[in-house]
Amino acid sequence: MKVSRRKFMGYAAVTGAGVGLPLCLTGRRATESVSSGLKTGKPVPLPYEELGKFLSKEQLRWHHESHYGGALRGFVKLDQGLFGNQRQRIAKANSVLLHELYFENMTAKKQSVEKTMGALIKKRFGTTDRWLEDFRSAAKSCRGWAMLAWHPVNGKLYNVATDSHDDGLACSGVPLVVVDMYEHAYYLDFQNRKGDYVDAFTDHINWAAVENRLRACLT
Numbered sequence: 477m478k479v480s481r482r483k484f485m486g487y488a489a490v491t492g493a494g495v496g497l498p499l500c501l502t503g504r505r506a507t508e509s510v511s512s513g514l515k516t517g518k519p520v521p522l523p524y525e526e527l528g529k530f531l532s533k534e535q536l537r538w539h540h541e542s543h544y545g546g547a548l549r550g551f552v553k554l555d556q557g558l559f560g561n562q563r564q565r566i567a568k569a570n571s572v573l574l575h576e577l578y579f580e581n582m583t584a585k586k587q588s589v590e591k592t593m594g595a596l597i598k599k600r601f602g603t604t605d606r607w608l609e610d611f612r613s614a615a616k617s618c619r620g621w622a623m624l625a626w627h628p629v630n631g632k633l634y635n636v637a638t639d640s641h642d643d644g645l646a647c648s649g650v651p652l653v654v655v656d657m658y659e660h661a662y663y664l665d666f667q668n669r670k671g672d673y674v675d676a677f678t679d680h681i682n683w684a685a686v687e688n689r690l691r692a693c694l695t
């Protein structure tokens with residue numbers, strides 16, 4: 477799978493020329509239609525009140541208001557200046573974007589992997605179950621963010637685990653499935669049962685949203 481030079485340069489621009497902003501959504505969507513607090517300075521609302529038996533209203537609201545909202549407020553403040561705080565500014569931006577992708581890619585009702593995504597997973601991992609096994613292992617091994625990412629240079633999928641917001645290398649791909657592995661994402665509902673949270677997350681992936689992200693990469 478090849479990526480045009482124009483598309484890749486667009487990607488590089490969005491990602492901060494190698495610094496590693498993880499929005500990384502190529503082409504049209506990256507520049508025009510992504511709804512993000514990075515553009516408006518205002519938080520993108522939660523798309524749901526609760527997620528059935530997965531995550532409660534209290535867990536989601538607290539996470540959204542305190543952590544996502546806090547990251548956005550921090551980014552807006554840091555982004556008022558051009559110089560200094562580069563590392564902190566990127567970390568806040570990454571946190572904002574990854575939270576937005578995370579909140580968007582969950583759903584109360586179980587969905588099936590859609591056509592384009594399913595084909596790419598099968599090509600790379602053999603079966604969806606094999607991908608799931610590897611993704612769950614990656615998520616349980618980290619305390620920051622776990623993602624299924626698409627790389628714009630070779631077109632391959634990678635499961636990625638990071639322990640921070642500013643791991644530029646790990647975030648150089650396009651995040652397609654994103655799970656927040658910081659304790660604040662699950663502790664109210666799952667306490668120290670990290671593995672149960674990961675397993676429940678993979679039963680609540682919004683595959684329609686993931687399919688849209690992948691299609692934005694491929695068009």
Ligand SMILES: [Fe+2]
Pocket residue numbers: 539543544575656658660661
């Ligand atoms: Fe979070």
